[in-house]
Amino acid sequence: MKYNPVTEEILAELREIVGDKNVMTDEEKIEAYSHDEIPAEQYAHMPEVVLTPNTAEEIAAVMKLANRELIPVTPSGARSGLSGGAIPEHGGIVISVENMDEVVEIDYDNLMMVLEPGVITNNVNEMLEESGLFFAGYPMSVETCYLGGNIAENAGGGKAVKYGVTGRYVMGLEVVTPTGEIVQLGGKRVKDVTGYDLKQLIVGSEGTLGIVTKAIIKLLPKPTQRVGLLALFKDEATAISTVPKIMTEGRIIPTSIEFMDKLSVKTSCEYLNEHLPYQEAGAMLLIEVDGNKEDIVNADSETIGELCLDNDAIEVYVADNHTTRERIWSVRRNIAEAFKVVSPHQSLEDIVVPTANIPKLMPYLDDISEKYEIKVPCYGHAGDGNLHATLVKNPDHSMEEWFEIEEEALADLYQATKELGGTLSGEHGIGSKRKKYMEMMMSPAELNLMRGIKKAFDPNNIMNPGKIFDLE
C-alpha cells in the first residue's frame, strides 16, 4: 500500500481542524516524536507533521481526512514505550494526546475516575492521595508514561501479581476509530456482556485500532499497610526458583515479586548514585505485601521471608517504611534507563513464560550469553513470569557483528520461551520491534483473525500501520 504525503493543502486543512498552534512541522520539534525509549536508532522514523489536538472531535476530523487522503496516522503518548508502538513507521501524521490531560471526573460513588489519555499515570494516584482510593496500575515508567499509553499497551508493571494489568481497571473507553467515528465502549458498569467486548480489544491493541480519547478507570480502596522485603540470594537460579513457591507453597499472592540480577542492581545503583548496602548479592527478589491489617501483612511477609530463607536466601531485609521502600523501588524502576545510558546498543526483552517455568528459562539465558559472547542481564516481574532479559552488545564486537548476533540471539531466546509455553511480550508489546517474530509464535489462522479485525476497524490501513503484523 502506498500512502500519500502530507501536502501543503493537507497541512492547511489540519490547521483548520486543530488550530495553528497545534500543528508542528519544525524538524527540531518533531524529532522527539520519531522514537520511543528503544535506544536502537533503526526503529526511529520521522513524522511529516505532529498534531496536538484538544478534543475527540478534532481527532475524528483528522482521521476522516487521513482516511480519505490515505495518510498514515500514529497515536503518540509519552513515548516511553519499548517496542516502537508510537513511532510513525510510514511518516505521515502523529497525533499526540499531550494536551488532553484533563481529569474529567472522580466518581466516589462508583469508585471510578474519568480521565483523558494524556494524564501521567503517577498523577492519578497523587490526585487520589487524600481519598483513600487508588488506581492499581504501576508501570515502571509511572512517573512519565500516560494513561493512554498504558491502555494502548495493556501495561503491566510492579503490582500485577496481585492486582492484574491495566485492562482489568478499564471500564469504559471513548475511542476515535480509524475512519473517524467516535464510539463509547463500556461505561461505569462493572459487568457488561452486551455484544462483543470491543473495549478489551482496544486495550493492548497498540494504537492500531483507534485512539483513546477518554477512559473510565476503576479505583480500589487503598491498602493502608505495606511491607517490602528484599531477599538476597547467592545466584539467579536460587532466587528465581523461589518465586513460584511463594504462591504455591506459601499460598500468598503478594502485590509484587520483582527479580533483579547482580548486574541490573549494580548498573541502576551506579546510574542513580545510590548505594544499597547489599548490592553485591548474586540476585535479589523485591517482594511486597499490602493489605489493611498490620498483623496480617506482617504475618504474610514473615511467611514469605521464611520461605525465602528455606530456599537458601542469604538474608532477607524488611523495608517497612516509605523511604526505604521507595529507594529500593527506585533502583528497580531505573534499571532500563540505566542500561540505556551505559549500554546504548542492547535489546531489552519482555518475554513471559508460565510462572512455574521461570527457573527453567534461566539456563537458556546463560547459554545465549555464552554462545554469542554477550552479557544478558535479567530483571523483571518474576511473579508474573515476565522477565526483562536484555541482550547487551559486547564492546569487542563491531556494530555489524552486533546486528547479526542480536537477530540470532533473539530468535534463540524466543524459541526457548516458546518451548516453555511462553511468548514474545508480557507488557511492552510487539510494535515494530518484535513484528518479525510473530509468525514464530502464532499460527497463520490466528494471525489472519487479527488481520481481519484490523481490516474491520481500519479498511485503508492508515492507523499506526506496520505495527504488530503486516497486512499482506
Next chain:
Amino acid sequence: MKYNPVTEEILAELREIVGDKNVMTDEEKIEAYSHDEIPAEQYAHMPEVVLTPNTAEEIAAVMKLANRELIPVTPSGARSGLSGGAIPEHGGIVISVENMDEVVEIDYDNLMMVLEPGVITNNVNEMLEESGLFFAGYPMSVETCYLGGNIAENAGGGKAVKYGVTGRYVMGLEVVTPTGEIVQLGGKRVKDVTGYDLKQLIVGSEGTLGIVTKAIIKLLPKPTQRVGLLALFKDEATAISTVPKIMTEGRIIPTSIEFMDKLSVKTSCEYLNEHLPYQEAGAMLLIEVDGNKEDIVNADSETIGELCLDNDAIEVYVADNHTTRERIWSVRRNIAEAFKVVSPHQSLEDIVVPTANIPKLMPYLDDISEKYEIKVPCYGHAGDGNLHATLVKNPDHSMEEWFEIEEEALADLYQATKELGGTLSGEHGIGSKRKKYMEMMMSPAELNLMRGIKKAFDPNNIMNPGKIFDLE
C-alpha cells in the same frame, strides 16, 4: 442469506466425522436442544441434527463441511442460558460439547487447570476440594451449567463483586473457528500482549465466533473463612440504597452482595419447600465476606452489619456455618427456576447500571409495574449493579395483551437503564432475546465494528447466526 438443509448426504458425512452414535436426528431426542432456560416458547427452534463430538479435530471437520455447504452451526452446552444463545435459530447443526467433559490437567505449579468445555462448573471446585485452591466462577446455575457456556457468556454470578467475572480467570482457549481452524489463544501466562487479545474477544461472544474446545483457567488459593450476612429491610428502596455504601463508606469489597425482594424470596421458598424464619421481610441483602483470617472476616462482616443497621435494616442475621449459608444461597440460586415454574409467562431481565445508580433504578420498576399492571419482582447481583428484574404476565391479561405489554415494558425498562448509564445485559447475554434492543444501546458505528469482527471470523455467517445482531 439462505442456508442449505442438512441432507442425507451431509448426514452421512457427519456420521463419518463424529461416528454414528454421536449423530442424533430423532425428534424426541433433539427437542431438548431446541430451547434453553427461557420459558417463552417463541424463542425455541428445532435443529436438524445434533452432534456430540469428542474432539476438537472432529468439530473442525464439521465446521469445514458446514462452511463449505452453508449450513448453520450452533454450539450448545448445558442449555442453562437465559438469552437464547444456544438455540439453533436457523435450524441446521447443533454441536453439543456434552461428551467433552475431561479434566485435562490440574497444574498445581502454575495454579491453573485445563478443562474441556463440557465440565459442569460445580465439579471444578469439587475436584479442587482437597487442594486448597478454587475457581472463582459462581453462576447461579453452577450445579448444571458447563464451563464452556460460562466462557461463551462471560458468566458473572454471586462472587463477582470481589472476584470479577469468568473472563478474568480464562488464561487460554483452544477454539475451533467458523472456518474449521483450530487455534490456541493465550496460554498459561498471566500476562500477554503479543497481538490482539483474541481470547478475551471469544469470552462473551456467545458462540458466534467459534467453539471453545479447551480452556485454561486460573485458580486461586481458597479462602478459609467465610461469613454470610442476611440483612432484612422493610422495603426494596432501603435495602438497595445500602448497597453502594458498603463499598464507598465501608471501604469493603465483599465477596457477594445479593438483593432479593419479598416476592422473589417467597416464590423460591415455596418452590423449595423451605421456610426461612424471616422470609416476610420487605427485602433482603445476602452479603458474604471471605478471607483467610477469622478476625478480619469477622471484623469486616461486623462493619457491614452495622452499616446495614445504620441504614435502617430491621435485623441482620449472621450465617457463619456452611449449612445455614447453603440454605440461604439455595433460596437465592433457585429464584429464576421457581418463577419459571409458577409464572411461565415472564421475561427475566439482566439489566446492569453503575452500582451507585441502583437506588435510582428501583422507582422505574415500580412505574413499569403500575403502568402495565404487571408484577416486576426483582433480585440479583446488586453489588455489581446487575439486577434480574422480571416482568411477569398478569393472569388477567390475554397472551396477546402480554406479548404487547412485554415488548413495551421492556423498551421502557431498557430506556430507563440506558438513562442511568446502564445496558441490556450484565451476564445473560443478548442471544436472540435482546437482539432487537441493541440499536437502542449502541451507535451504528459500534455495531458495525462488531459486524466487521463477525465477518472476519465467520465470512459465511454460519456460526450461531442470528444472535446478538443481524449482519445486514
